Amino acid sequence: MKPAKFDYVLPATLDAAIEALVASNGEGKVLAGGQSLLPLLNFRMARPAVLVDLNGIKGLSYIEERGDRIAIGALTRHRDLEHSPLVASRLPVMSAAMRHVAHLAIRNRGTIGGSLSHADPAAELPMLSAFYDARISVQGPAGRRTIAAEEFFVDALTNCLEPSEIVVEIEFPVLDHDGWAFEEVARRFGDFALASIAVSVRRAQSGLKDARIAVMGVADTPLRLREAEQELVAMELNDRTPDRFSEIVVSKVSPNDDLHASAAYRRHLLAQLSRRALKTALAATERAP
Amino acid sequence: MSSDRRAQSSDVLRPKNVGAPIKRTEDPRLLTGNGEYTADRKPDRPLHLAFLRSGQPHARIARINAEAARLAPGVMAVLTAEDIADDFKPVIPFSRIPNYYATPIMPLASKKVRYVGEPVVAVVATSRYLAEDALELIEVGYDPLGAIARAEMAVADDAPLLHEEAGSNILIAREFKKGDVAADLKAAAVRVSGRFEMTRKAPLAMEPRSYTAEYESRRDAVTLYTSSNIPGIVRDAISESLSLPGHRLRVVAPDVGGSFGSKGSLYPEELFICIAARKLRRSIKWTADRLEDVSSSSQAFAEIVDAEMGFDANGVATSLQADVLGDVGAFSIYPWTCGLEPVQVVSFLPGPYKIGSYRGAVRGVATCKPPTGPYRGVGRPISTFVAERLMDLGAKALGIDPLEIRRRNLVRPDEFPYRIASGIIWDKTGFIECLNAAAETAGYEQLRKEQAEARKQGRLFGIGIASYAELTGIGSRIAVAPGMPINTGSETAKITIDSTGAITAAFGVASHGQGLETTLAQIVADDLGTRFEDVRVIQGDSDEVPMSTGTYASRSAVLGGGAAKHASKILQEKIKRVASHLLEANADDIEVAEGKAIVLGTDRAVSFRQIAKAVYSDMKTLPVEAREELTATYTYDPINGTTAAATHIAAVEIDPATCFVKILKFVVAEDCGRIINPMIVDGQVHGGVAQGIGAALFEELIYDDDGQLLSASLVDYVIPSAPEVPLMDVIHVESESAVAGGFRGMGEGGTIGAPAAIANAIADALSPLDIDVSILPMTPERIFKLMEQAKLNQEEKADE
Numbered sequence A: 001m002k003p004a005k006f007d008y009v010l011p012a013t014l015d016a017a018i019e020a021l022v023a024s025n026g027e028g029k030v031l032a033g034g035q036s037l038l039p040l041l042n043f044r045m046a047r048p049a050v051l052v053d054l055n056g057i058k059g060l061s062y063i064e065e066r067g068d069r070i071a072i073g074a075l076t077r078h079r080d081l082e083h084s085p086l087v088a089s090r091l092p093v094m095s096a097a098m099r100h101v102a103h104l105a106i107r108n109r110g111t112i113g114g115s116l117s118h119a120d121p122a123a124e125l126p127m128l129s130a131f132y133d134a135r136i137s138v139q140g141p142a143g144r145r146t147i148a149a150e151e152f153f154v155d156a157l158t159n160c161l162e163p164s165e166i167v168v169e170i171e172f173p174v175l176d177h178d179g180w181a182f183e184e185v186a187r188r189f190g191d192f193a194l195a196s197i198a199v200s201v202r203r204a205q206s207g208l209k210d211a212r213i214a215v216m217g218v219a220d221t222p223l224r225l226r227e228a229e230q231e232l233v234a235m236e237l238n239d240r241t242p243d244r245f246s247e248i249v250v251s252k253v254s255p256n257d258d259l260h261a262s263a264a265y266r267r268h269l270l271a272q273l274s275r276r277a278l279k280t281a282l283a284a285t286e287r288a289p
Numbered sequence B: 001m002s003s004d005r006r007a008q009s010s011d012v013l014r015p016k017n018v019g020a021p022i023k024r025t026e027d028p029r030l031l032t033g034n035g036e037y038t039a040d041r042k043p044d045r046p047l048h049l050a051f052l053r054s055g056q057p058h059a060r061i062a063r064i065n066a067e068a069a070r071l072a073p074g075v076m077a078v079l080t081a082e083d084i085a086d087d088f089k090p091v092i093p094f095s096r097i098p099n100y101y102a103t104p105i106m107p108l109a110s111k112k113v114r115y116v117g118e119p120v121v122a123v124v125a126t127s128r129y130l131a132e133d134a135l136e137l138i139e140v141g142y143d144p145l146g147a148i149a150r151a152e153m154a155v156a157d158d159a160p161l162l163h164e165e166a167g168s169n170i171l172i173a174r175e176f177k178k179g180d181v182a183a184d185l186k187a188a189a190v191r192v193s194g195r196f197e198m199t200r201k202a203p204l205a206m207e208p209r210s211y212t213a214e215y216e217s218r219r220d221a222v223t224l225y226t227s228s229n230i231p232g233i234v235r236d237a238i239s240e241s242l243s244l245p246g247h248r249l250r251v252v253a254p255d256v257g258g259s260f261g262s263k264g265s266l267y268p269e270e271l272f273i274c275i276a277a278r279k280l281r282r283s284i285k286w287t288a289d290r291l292e293d294v295s296s297s298s299q300a301f302a303e304i305v306d307a308e309m310g311f312d313a314n315g316v317a318t319s320l321q322a323d324v325l326g327d328v329g330a331f332s333i334y335p336w337t338c339g340l341e342p343v344q345v346v347s348f349l350p351g352p353y354k355i356g357s358y359r360g361a362v363r364g365v366a367t368c369k370p371p372t373g374p375y376r377g378v379g380r381p382i383s384t385f386v387a388e389r390l391m392d393l394g395a396k397a398l399g400i401d402p403l404e405i406r407r408r409n410l411v412r413p414d415e416f417p418y419r420i421a422s423g424i425i426w427d428k429t430g431f432i433e434c435l436n437a438a439a440e441t442a443g444y445e446q447l448r449k450e451q452a453e454a455r456k457q458g459r460l461f462g463i464g465i466a467s468y469a470e471l472t473g474i475g476s477r478i479a480v481a482p483g484m485p486i487n488t489g490s491e492t493a494k495i496t497i498d499s500t501g502a503i504t505a506a507f508g509v510a511s512h513g514q515g516l517e518t519t520l521a522q523i524v525a526d527d528l529g530t531r532f533e534d535v536r537v538i539q540g541d542s543d544e545v546p547m548s549t550g551t552y553a554s555r556s557a558v559l560g561g562g563a564a565k566h567a568s569k570i571l572q573e574k575i576k577r578v579a580s581h582l583l584e585a586n587a588d589d590i591e592v593a594e595g596k597a598i599v600l601g602t603d604r605a606v607s608f609r610q611i612a613k614a615v616y617s618d619m620k621t622l623p624v625e626a627r628e629e630l631t632a633t634y635t636y637d638p639i640n641g642t643t644a645a646a647t648h649i650a651a652v653e654i655d656p657a658t659c660f661v662k663i664l665k666f667v668v669a670e671d672c673g674r675i676i677n678p679m680i681v682d683g684q685v686h687g688g689v690a691q692g693i694g695a696a697l698f699e700e701l702i703y704d705d706d707g708q709l710l711s712a713s714l715v716d717y718v719i720p721s722a723p724e725v726p727l728m729d730v731i732h733v734e735s736e737s738a739v740a741g742g743f744r745g746m747g748e749g750g751t752i753g754a755p756a757a758i759a760n761a762i763a764d765a766l767s768p769l770d771i772d773v774s775i776l777p778m779t780p781e782r783i784f785k786l787m788e789q790a791k792l793n794q795e796e797k798a799d800e
């Protein structure tokens, strides 16, 4: 279980990193925290000719408030997000989700840019970027462009980056909500989710005026359930709402059977989590001033 | 938390060390990264090995093209079965029992491959990286012969034969019989039955298998450093296979990072590395990576048991019958044979119970998977699972409490020694005492009340009990594995005081995490009369004792400990004789303690150092004939062995939302005889139970119908981690056994009781839904499916 031969470069600037990728003729790969890439290298499932290590580039790790957005540098570690007071106050759903990301040692190294680029369908940060309508800034030989989170994830473990593009920053719009919840079931704490849902709502005089719903672990990419959001807003709030909501959420997904869970079990989990999440979110709105 | 009920010592006058919770001598070096494992060896310019493994489950090897690999950078040799055919004799896992076919152990697949992961070609190169690069250049042409992925497929009429010479895929078949089971079952007031299964499991030691063959060209000798827990057996087998006498083949198991049985057989890679070292006249290293370890080390369980138990109206079990189908994988293992695991299921099935009549039949069938082998508890985790499920089913059918039905069936104190229906004899052990102690500590009555409360609220709360007994410290009269020709009934201790007065105790046992360096030193310190910290224990080195086997089958405290006691006594007598000259006193008036010989009731004393000087260096003090060499060797054989027993009680709650099982309480009451070190005993129980939780809830090697392993990494092969293992209460019922020291073996027990106790607790929790538990692990997925099915059944009932 040793990687095939590769060259290694440690550029000091983003431009130099992009140059190195271009020079590799599509045979290069970016190295961030290495938590997902190294196992792939060791299994020889990835065999890049060049590893372009981003860790020598200064200024790629930050969490900044920019008006109604929080900007996060691509090299920011999971652990920094988990412990950031700014994230806790402005992006509370993310803050709650971060402790579910892998185990401590992995959170110390893993990065947000790496997690998004790796595009695991059961990873928290890709789901949160869909939930928050995050905008992903990437830089390549043709310059910089910004991609909406939902367009970024193409398939399981597949993103929409061009060969020599690097994720540099992710902007999360601060979300207006009166209540929210994040629910996840993983086999053991820190494992990839079997099913998970994030919900937030804004209360109107009667009913809701706005809702956000994202799920993961139940499709090849994280999903924003926009139809379900509208149906939830249209719903009358009563005792039966959480059950009804859970039916709606489950009706929007069609998970596959895999080694870790059958489709039926994942649907069952999602139904349970949806009900619980909506109850929590609604309860919070009652307490909201 | 643990509480002790320690018996008074009888044969050690003032034991200071035996019974004390002494911290392990091994730990400082292991915890600070100063252990020396096989992979840490640094021989001169070592070469590195990598194996090309079969990707085919069952195929004829049509051709191998390794030319490109031979020319690759750093490659010293590429070897196939053909290239080494003249360098060894196959090792045969022989057994005297009938209806058994011994598949030979070959270092590399010859002519055919029989499972995915079997080594086919070996590359020896200057680094592991270059060796793995070269593997990619090798082309093997295969003619597929049809996979046999499951035991049921192996016994089908049209199944291809995995070993044509065997004439059948059934490699072993056996039947135990006592009494007229059919008649007794017919007469029974209640009969309960089921088809039970424990799926394949990986032993999964933290350190993967690892071998370093150090070659000494000036005398064509090999020292094999191996992660084995049977270095003595490995030495003898390789010596024979390579025609290399023992003084040119030393086998050492240095620090070993766990085995749980997976390092307790001779492996093809182990044999191969010695062959290659001699052929290339170089030292060679190999350590399995995790994928290799999971997919080629011996595996556990993989058995389906159809069983039935009959009870009389009072809840006394009268009769038991079982048919075991064991999926033993592609090969028999050396020396234990493929019968080891499945045959022990039928040997131990009656367990600690007085069941009158019995029929237990077993078939071990070849499939395209790695061999099953010894795994902590061998056979007993599943025999206990089956028997304990049947006990609970019987209790339910008769409306008797599960605790009470066990009381009515366990062998009682006045009935020992007791021969159970399969022929095993239990010596006097605290069966009932363990049951009672566990129930008391668990607060059984209170738990049942909590359960009634929980059920009223619709919660799924269950309590499970499992009692078992096992044979440990087995002597020469009983074979560890059926019909096996090697002697596993004795162990040797050699204790020496050298010219500096230092004490070294050498053993053939081979600790791989059990803490034997500590416990054996405790015994020597007490019986020789010295300080614990002055005893150095050496083990796992074939050069230290003439013959040994190793550490397995819960034997080392009993056999190694017994040898230590006897050798210590012999050496103490020598010390007394020498001291009697030096102190001018009668030997009988001399007491040995704290590393000194003292004339009783006086302050006249000589230290071991002074004694050693007098014997070895100072030629004036002693007459020549009194200069006895200060060394004693003793080989101890307990002849039969001794019983160990325990009762485990688990309380669990199942979350209907997630179908996860939460263990609320876990209690173990065990009888391992006289305790040498309570801290180590607790640690062994804790670790064993953790593994039992893995077997009960998490761990499963999943093979598809093409014999491909799907759960081959630790992302997919899920083991319990710290949060999944609850705090547990361990109670010791310390009834002394009849062997030297009064010890009983206890290294395996935790793994035996836990799966059954948890299975019973889950079944109890789900009983309001009319759900039975008959397969382990009970994953959330399986619980989900059972609950869905139960819902459907109830709806159907309602419709009727």
Ligand SMILES: Cc1cc2nc3c(=O)[nH]c(=O)nc-3n(C[C@H](O)[C@H](O)[C@H](O)COP(=O)(O)OP(=O)(O)OC[C@H]3O[C@@H](n4cnc5c(N)ncnc54)[C@H](O)[C@@H]3O)c2cc1C
Pocket (backbone or CB within 6 Å): A029, A030, A031, A032, A033, A034, A035, A036, A037, A038, A054, A074, A078, A100, A101, A102, A103, A106, A109, A110, A111, A112, A113, A114, A115, A116, A117, A118, A120, A122, A123, A124, A125, A161, A165, A166, A167, A168, A190, A191, A192, A193
């Ligand atoms: C045992 C284990 C459990 C885990 N559990 C979870 C979990 O529960 N939830 C979860 O979310 N994650 C989990 N992870 C994954 C972990 O969060 C990873 O750290 C993360 O997915 C990848 O981040 P990284 O920085 O390590 O990326 P790397 O491993 O360095 O890279 C991953 C991929 O992204 C590419 N890449 C990296 N950075 C960039 C960039 N800036 N621009 C373009 N491409 C880039 C790399 O080329 C590579 O293809 C787990 C990992 C392990 C090993």
